[in-house]
Amino acid sequence: MSLEKLPPLLALVCLAVPGTALAVKPGGTLYIKAKNTHLKASSSPTADTLVVLQPGKEVTYDSREGKTPWYKVTVPVDKKGPVQGFVYQANLSVSPPSLEVTSKSPDKPLSPEAFASSGAAVKALGPGAIAYGKTLSRPDSVQQLIALESLAASIDTAQVAEYARAGGLPEVVGRPQVARRSPAKKKGGK
Amino acid sequence: MARRQVTTLVACLLLGGLAGCAALRRVVGQSHGDLGQLARQSEEADLRADAMQKDCDALKARAISYEEENAFGGAVSVDWVSRGGGLTRRTGAKALHVQLNKIGKNLAAQSSRPGLPWTFGVLQSDGVNAVSGPGGYVFVSEGLLAQLDNEAQLAGVLAHEIAHITGKHAMREYQRYLVEQCEDGVSNERSKPLKQFGEDKVQELGRAVGGLGQMIPSAELRGLFNQLATQANFDFNTLSQKAIQAITHGVVARLSEKGFGEEDEYTADTEAVELMAAAGYAPEEYVAFLSKLPDKGLSTEHPRKDKRQIRLRAHLAALRERSSDTDFLTSVDLSQTKVVPLRDALRTKPAAVPATR
Known part of the structure; x- marks a missing residue:
């Protein structure tokens, strides 16, 4: 495949103009990309968080805050109606995250959020890998990897953010979680 | 009988060519009874091979579940750990792993597969290497850590491996390997009756050399490919130990020898600099770090470093041009990136703890 001329040529064209085909104008749809994305009350990392969004959530792109990496978006949060706020550029994407195919629903791929709550994402070295590992030149690799998985699983998003x-x-x-809420957004706030 | 002889002759020509038919001329010298038995066996073998070919075709189109990816990825990863000399035993190994997982998870959370249970580890190997296993396993070597000037460079290496996983590059190799092995099995099945005649030339038919066919009995092999082709919830863990061993070893050996395709490497590079930038790391540091990588690592023979650097610089230049548009074009804002110095456990010089085994 790599010897064929066309795919590399197309790849080069795409590299030269990244995102051109996927430009989203104000009013268009963007997707939340990162875990626990905070919708902020203003374009500042220290601003109050209005709501925490998860990967794959659709938002409407309203405008960019000058030349800053903050984008004003509108999010359909719940029955109370949409909420407008600001999302950091790196947390947005022009395309949705990959869907995951699981053995329980092979014909219906899951969104990242559904995948996270499906229980399929809980990693543990399987019996096949364990038996295979015991045949290798360093069979202790199995226990080492099991311990490493356990350590990795213990690190949560709060630690990563910190x-x-x-x-x-x-x-x-x-x-x-939403650490603080803007008083202005609270129902019946003073 | 005449029809069977013709069938055998055609099979001979198709499978063995003219040289292979020297075998048939000797076969023809045998009794009609023997020849009839050969033709019958050929027809039966053809039926089995046709059924298997259908499974091979179905195999090409199947969707692999996350569970299968994770089970296979675990086997691949334990292999990488073994090949890499085990996980690091240096002083402060736990703190180093905690820090590596914070850096890696921050990058992976912004990838196209943020929900995978990501695991990052350091291998004892002195070589300058990084490898990944399907399902979310990423490893870097102690040798690579020793070459780092800053955290951004490490982030770039981790992001490159993350991109191989999100792009399912190793899973494509797994799928390709299985299809090839299945098709080898079909050829083997068709040639089996001729092989059983004990003719040296005929025994060379097919290309099933060093593959699954040599490690797994043909009936089990047919069952394996039938399972893969027909079961939507195929469970890798239920395969026999020999099958898991043969498949995992086959794919890992192929990745070690040939690596990913050139385009997969370029894709992983461009995805890496975008992930870095999204996390706030200066992507130019990864481009610079490529110069320190050997041409051949633990796993792969990558494309030439200078070609990768040229393509990445062009990609970054294009991203810079586009960053001031009103339209939303990319998650990347290069003006917000920085070089983060090495900190915490990454600053500690490795002092290896002697192995206990």
């Missing part, structure tokens, strides 16, 4: 913040990086993966 680490990013400590390094001066944007907190793209946010905390799972």
Whole structure:
């Protein structure tokens, strides 16, 4: 395949003009890309969080805040109606995340959110891999990998966000809960 | 009888060519009874082969479930750990793994498969390597960590491996391997009656050399491909140990020898710089770090580094041009990226703990 001339040529064209074919104008649909994306009350990382969104959620692109990496979007949150707020550029995508095919619903691929709650994403080295690992030159690799999986599973999004913040990086993966709510958005607020 | 002889002759020509038919000339010298038995066996073998070919065709189009990907990925990953000398035993190994998983999970959460249970580990190997296993396993070597100037470079390497997983590049190799093995099985099945005549030339028919066919009995092999082709909820873990061993070893050996395709590597590179930028890391650091990579690593022979760097610089230049548009074009904003220095466990010089085994 790689020897054929056309695919590499097409790939080069696509590389030269990234995103051209997928430009979304104001009023168009964008998708939430990162886990625990915070919809902010204003275009600042320290602004109040209105709601926490998950990958695959559709939002309407309203406008860009000047030349900043903040985009004003409208989100259909619940029965109360849509909420407008600001999302960091890195958390948005022109295309939805990949759907996952699971053995329980092979004909109906799951969104990232449905996949997360399906229980399929709970990783543990399977019996096939364990038996295979015991035939390798370093059979202790099996126990090492099981321990590593356990360690990885213990690291949550709050720790990931904290680490990013400590390094001066944007907190793209946010905390799972709304830490504070803007008083202006509270129903019956003073 | 004449019809059977013709069938055998045609099979001989198709499978063995003219040289192979030297075998038939000797066969023809045998009794009509023997020849009749050969023709009958050929017809039966053809029926089995035709059924198997249908499974091979179905195999090409099947959707692989996450569970199968994860089960196979676990086997591949335990193989990488073994080949990489085991996981790191350096001082502060746990703190290093915690930090690596924070960096990796931050990147992976922004990928197109944010919901996978991602696992990041450090291999003891002194070589400058990074590898991945389907389902969300990423490994870097101690040798690679020793070459890092900053955290952005590590983020780039991790993001490249993440992109191989989100792009399901290894799963495509797995699928391709299974289809090839299935088709080898079909050829083998068709030639089996001739092989049983014990003719040296005939025994060379087909191309089933060093594959599943040599490790798994043909009946089990047919059953395996039938399962793969027909069961929507196929469970990799239910395969026999020999089958898991043969498939995993076959795919890992292929990845070690040939690596991913050139286009898969370029795709992983461009995805890597976008993931880096989305997380706030300066992608130019990854482009620079490519110079430190060997031409051949633990797993793959990548395309030439200079070609990769040229393509990445062109990609980044195009992203910069587009970043000021009013339309939403990309998640990437290069103006917000930075070089993060090495910190915490990554700053600690490795002091290996002697192996206990």
